[in-house]
Amino acid sequence: MINWAQLPFAYAKTNTNIRCMFSKGTWGDIETHSDENIQLHMSASCLHYGQECFEGLKAFRGKDNKVRIFRWKENLLRMNRSAARLSMQEIPEHIFEKALITLIEQNAEFVPPYGTGASLYIRPLLIGTSPRLGLSPSDDYLLVLFCSPVGPYFKTGVTPVKVIIERDSDRAAPLGTGNVKVGGNYAPALATSLKIQKLGYSSALYLDPKEKKYLDECGPANFFAIKGNSYITPESDSILASITNMSLIDLAAHFGMTIERRKVSVHELADFSEAAQCGTAAVITPIYEIYDPLEDVTYSFGSQNQTGETCLRLYNTLIGIQNGDVEDIFGWNTVLDI
């Protein structure tokens, strides 16, 4: 029996995973597997040369018991941008859609019940599988979609956290791969995560890798801030375009706020009334403090115990749409009656 309310953000076995292989220039049929392992040539291009990209999206069960998949087409678009950046085969929409719907139908019992705060996290993965010794793109690719029921990524939920500006390393190079979702971006950031967690911080806030003057993003989440009636979020070539951030921007504009998507300098942190990180895993995690070790300055936003008014309104509206409690005026959900 699953304790839905206490679920961690962690892998849990479900009934099936869905696979599709690209070989000899064409995509094969969608296959259902219950085996959690994949057989791979030891020289596969994904293992040595990093031909690997992935995605993360969620499905939610509503009060009406229907399942809503949030903005999957945006995840597919982003996955295909990642694939193109790594010279990998792009995925046709009909294949991704069939794999996704089949996965959710076959694992419907793992979509957490309405009202638990939990959701079904879906992880699409694309890897180059041809044996390669010299550096060249794979001929063959494997698309896998699997899922896990999850609780919120940050255990503290919408409770504000503190963040530290990372000045000892970069997450991405100026014209590198920071704007796509590829495995190679994440392992190098692990050392930073471990370092800052030991210091009591929840996340590292990375700066633009070229000038170290502007804000980039918070590890696996975008950054945004509130100043007066403005929603401000960094524009940078080295950050991942977050689908949560895109959605919050639309909601903020709908609330009548001004959207400022631009370079945001470190010193502007002093001007913001609210600050937060956003992403699929935790939706919004408010930030109450950002420490800059170079200048030994602490920027504070609101209270440690209370989420700011605008962040809370954005959070409640977005999760309301995802759960089906708030009208989906933007048409973001794909609704399944399962």
Ligand SMILES: Cc1ncc(COP(=O)(O)O)c(C=O)c1O
């Ligand atoms: C580097 C990075 N930034 C931002 C995000 C948030 O993006 P999204 O809102 O699409 O989950 C993620 C997670 O996918 C990420 O890995």
